[in-house]
Amino acid sequence: MSTFQAPKGVSEYFPPISEQFEYVRDQLLKTARLAGYSLIELPVFEDTEVFTRGVGESTDVVSKEMYTFEDRGGRSITLRPEGTAGVMRAVIEHNLDRGQLPVKLFYTGPFFRAERPQAGRYRQFYQVGIEAIGYNDPEIDVEVIAVADSAFKALGLKKYKLNITSLGDAKSREAHRKDLVKFIATLKLDESTIVRARLNPLRLFDDKRDEIRSAMTKAPLLLDYLSPESSEQFERVKALLTDIGIAYEIKPTMVRGLDYYTGTTFEFDHQMLGAQSGIGGGGRYDGLMSSLGGADVSGIGFGLGVDRILMACQAENSLPALINQIQLFIAPITQAGKSYAFKLLSELRSSGVTCDMAYGDRALKGAMKAADKSGAKYGLVIGDDEISSGKCELKLMSSGEVISSSLKLSELINRIGNK
RNA sequence: GUGGGCGUAGCUCAGCUGGUAGAGCACCCGGUUGUGGUCCGGGAUGUCGCGGGUUCGAGCCCCGUCGCUCACCCCA
Helix, strand or coil, X not given: CCCCCCCCCECCCCCCHHHHHHXXXXXXXXXXXXXXCEECCCCCEEEHHHHHHHCCCXXXXXXXXXXXXXXXXXXXXXXXXXXXXXXXXXXXXXXXXXXXXXXXXXEEEEEECXXXXXXXXXXXEEEEEEEEECCCCHHHXXXXXXXXXXXXXXXXXXXXXXXXXXXXXXXXXXXXXXXXHHHHHCCCCCHHHHHHHHHCHHXXXXXXXXXHHHHHCCCCCHHHHCCHHHHHHHHXXXXXXXXXXXXXXXXXXXXXXXXXXXXXXXXXXXXXXXXCCEEEXXXXXXCHHHHCCCCCCCEEEEEEEHHHHHHXXXXXXXXXXXCCCCCEEEEECHHHHHHHHHHHHHHHHHCCCCEEECCCCCCHHHHHHHHHHHCCCEEEEECHHHHHHCEEEEEECCCCXXXXXXXXXXXXXXXXXXX
16 A cells, blocks of 8 residues: 655644744744734735746746646646745735835745755745835835844844845946956856856855855955945945844845845844755845836835744754643543543633643553643543542642642632633 | 765664664553552564565665755755
């Protein structure tokens, strides 16, 4: 008999790690809500053109990493490889940018890229992202960065770094690109690198080979080509970051994989991760809306990798030991005890107490063992004695101490409900 | 798409120069007619990834294949 395996390269979470995953994702969402962002829930697939036009044909993501297929109506559909293009599609479609600006949205869910998997890189992975649409304002740039940074801090992360740069406006980039292409033409490069450079000359700044790295140290930097407006914007962003105590490093050679980025651009890197160390990144995308057929409205946002952030938390051992702890676990004896316990659980749960019991026909020892394994705070035995007296012994599982030796069952909810 | 490493019990792995499988953890039962974690005793579990070849004999050697993994590339 053959069995099944999950498709290649997907991340799956089940207990106990799924508890950590949920905790990490919720922490990220909470931080976004704290800054006034609201949920936008979107499909995981879109018209392929949303991405080819939004993200850019020349990017690796679009040219070779998309899950694209034809649906039954002959439409070309693509599983979303990133979040921003879809959000912009929805903003345009539903005229969300017609009201008061900025529009501040957050999203979460799975994303898909058909890459070769490796540590921290999956074909289905999870992101939490936010988008602030409507103004090109340094304060908003910094707010977005700060949301990511405080989410990381809330998760107890320490060993990460923020890299920022500015890609300037279209004029700045054009002038720089011209000179950069000229410079690259003077280098001796192999075929595939030349192809890469033609698609996006900035890519060479990210090459890991020593000879190319050292050659590129003499290359012209985009930061030196910023227009006065772009330059001023970037200066204010840096000043504001300093004001609110966020450390950063300027990385003039930073390259992002999506074509829509303009102006302020940033990445968070974790030091204990491995080759795929980026835990989040984003930037301004001032031409994206109009290129998707919307108004000429600017925006900025980020995408955070939930899978990688979870790995970072594990590496730093920063997560609480007990997540979603069960309050009470009941070990029943005899069928009567079992029935009684079952009914009691129903009442406790109605009052918001997280609780569980031992099922099956286990001996008391086995039932207590189950209580232990559940990680519950309190343990309780229910048998004939408890039923006839209406009283029980409430036990603190961590120490074994009996908290109350004859607690009325009717008072159980009051006793542990708010503790 | 290109490289490297690895596939043995649920998990982590051992298995010598080829002689038809083992440990630890986890799980279940008992020692304690109704109180877990420690300790002691007992128990179940494997087509040794799959297919072929060499051999009297293959977990081990050879070929193929599938899968996993790490890295390049790229990125969350």
